[in-house]
Amino acid sequence: MEKDITVYVCSNCNRPSYEVASGTDMAETSYGGGHLVSEGYSWTGSECCQAEVFDIPESIYKYEWPSDALEYDIITLAEYAEIIAELEEELE
Numbered sequence: 630m631e632k633d634i635t636v637y638v639c640s641n642c643n644r645p646s647y648e649v650a651s652g653t654d655m656a657e658t659s660y661g662g663g664h665l666v667s668e669g670y671s672w673t674g675s676e677c678c679q680a681e682v683f684d685i686p687e688s689i690y691k692y693e694w695p696s697d698a699l700e701y702d703i704i705t706l707a708e709y710a711e712i713i714a715e716l717e718e719e720l721e
Contacts, residue, residue, distance in 0.1 A: 633686040633687060635684050635685070635686060636685055636686070636690045636703070637649050637682040638682060638683055638684070638685055638694075639677055639678050639680050639682055640675075640683055641675065641678040641680035642675075642678055642680075644675065644677045644678075644697070644701065645694075645697065645703060646676065646677075646682070649674065650673070650675065650676035650679075651671065651673040652672055653669055653670065653671050653672075655667050655669050656670060687703065690703065691704050691708070691712060692716070695712045695713060696709075
């Protein structure tokens with residue numbers, strides 16, 4: 630049996646990734662008095678939105694979000710057609 634690959638999904642836009650990103654950014658903050666202060670902050674999550682991610686097996690992801698899986702090359706067009714046919718069959 631093949632090992633199922635973990636996909637990390639952005640909780641904001643559902644974009645998949647195979648790793649969690651992290652980084653440091655700067656933000657301008659005002660504490661009143663008209664003065665801006667630059668503050669650095671660290672984040673861990675999705676690279677696209679810097680939002681939290683949740684992990685899900687790739688085999689489940691492609692059934693939950695088949696259009697996104699196709700768009701991000703997780704599945705082929707043939708696999709997409711099979712998944713859509715299966716899902717439509719379940720609805721009948």
